Amino acid sequence: MKTTRILAFVALGFLLSGCNNDLELTAPWKDIPVVYGLINHQDTAHYIRVEKAFLDPETDAFTLAQIADSLYYDQAVVKLHDVKTGETWTLERVDGNLEGYVRQPGTFAQAPNYLYKIRGDVIDLQGGEELEFILERGDDSEPVTATTFVLEDMHFATGLPGDKLSFRYTSDTRVAWVPGPHAWVFDLLMYIHYRETDPDNPGNVLDKTVVWKVRKGIEREVSGGQPVSSVLVEFPGIEFYQFMANNIEANDAVVRTFKSIDLEVVGAGAEFRELLDISQANVGITGSQELPSYTNLSEGVGIFSSRIVLRKDGIVLTPESRDSLAQGIYTRKLNFQ
Structure with missing residues (x-):
């Protein structure tokens, strides 16, 4: 054949x-x-x-x-x-x-x-x-x-985040949320808004946004055979400044002002967890060269699942983090005021 x-x-x-x-x-x-x-x-x-x-x-x-x-x-x-x-x-x-x-x-x-x-x-x-x-x-x-x-609504855990975010060079930033019973895999993103102004022409103002995919494919943990009630993500605060330095071009001709951060969590159903588990089982030195395909269809290829989005908009930085953005070793050339 x-x-x-x-x-x-x-x-x-x-x-x-x-x-x-x-x-x-x-x-x-x-x-x-x-x-x-x-x-x-x-x-x-x-x-x-x-x-x-x-x-x-x-x-x-x-x-x-x-x-x-x-x-x-x-x-x-x-x-x-x-x-x-x-x-x-x-x-x-x-x-x-x-x-x-x-x-x-x-x-x-x-x-x-x-x-x-x-x-x-x-x-x-x-x-x-x-x-x-x-x-x-x-x-x-x-x-x-x-x-x-169909995935249920989620909500952020109390104070994680609050109305202000802190990114410290020597400690972790924490974000936590409570998903419904059918959400198993998550992405955490930040939409970072800032303004550029031409000091020689103050009326020349441009609002910009960079999207930071903080963590992808976060799997919900299981305890005693049941999914844990909340998901906690911890990441080094220094990563925020490194991301900004790598994604915003230094430009002495503009003055930048930090505006706010919109925090977004995207959740997906059990089908995506199975897809990730199959893929990760074959990644690494001893893994196979070709990843196995996954589908939850009775015939064919593809996936039918559910997703849900949780957002908190308008989060600002703590004064300490604003100072680090303006004067820190990674971002001082970006000219944030």
């Missing part, structure tokens, strides 16, 4: 990025469903990407990827099903390019950019609900299914 190499795309964002997986398959003339869906009950609309990787022994995979007709099912029906109540919703196929989600140039055809959509006020998801994804491909094949729990 002839072995054909195909290219399958799964946009695993975590919580916000994509990856390409080369898969070795031995069955010619077979389509492989490719699904990516991250449900967040906070969203005003929910989008799920459904595509196909079509195994063609005569055509190069990269050529097929540029042909829109090769990426999508003509007669697909995508549904979401509430496992507890039995209610089912059929999603609408839309062009993501027209919805504000333009597909970036690259391996795959940019237009159309079909996604399956349902408005949040129609489905009215609640944290803790078990939700099933169903793909009917429009032929006699079995439906493709996957289930996940």
Whole structure:
């Protein structure tokens, strides 16, 4: 039997990025469903990407990827099903390019950019609900299914953070939050806002933001077979100044003023934990050269899971940290006043 190499795309964002997986398959003339869906009950609309990787022994995979007709099912029906109540919703196929989600140039055809959509006020998801994804491909094949729990809201632990953040050269900064029972993996980010002013022209003001991915793929710990009630992240305070020095260019022609920090925690469901565990088990000197693929779909590749976002905006620095930003060894050339 002839072995054909195909290219399958799964946009695993975590919580916000994509990856390409080369898969070795031995069955010619077979389509492989490719699904990516991250449900967040906070969203005003929910989008799920459904595509196909079509195994063609005569055509190069990269050529097929540029042909829109090769990426999508003509007669697909995508549904979401509430496992507890039995209610089912059929999603609408839309062009993501027209919805504000333009597909970036690259391996795959940019237009159309079909996604399956349902408005949040129609489905009215609640944290803790078990939700099933169903793909009917429009032929006699079995439906493709996957289930996940809609993630519950999170909140920050008292005082972590407070209204002010402290970054010290010789000690750790601590952030803690309390997730719901179904959140297992987290990213911690900071959106750092500052202002640039031209001292020769004070009316020339420019507000800027740099995004610091403080920690990624933070796994929730387990104690006594149960997930711990809160997640605590500690990191050296000096990393803040090192990040600023590496991501803001020194410029004597401007005066900079620190404004505030928006702190964001992004949580994802158990499916992402399983994905990370599989990947990490094969990383290292003794790990295999190729990472195993993971999917929670009944057939195909991809992932159907849930995410949740927790934010605290407008956090300022302590006076000590503002002084360190202005005069410290890493950032004094950035001209923060």
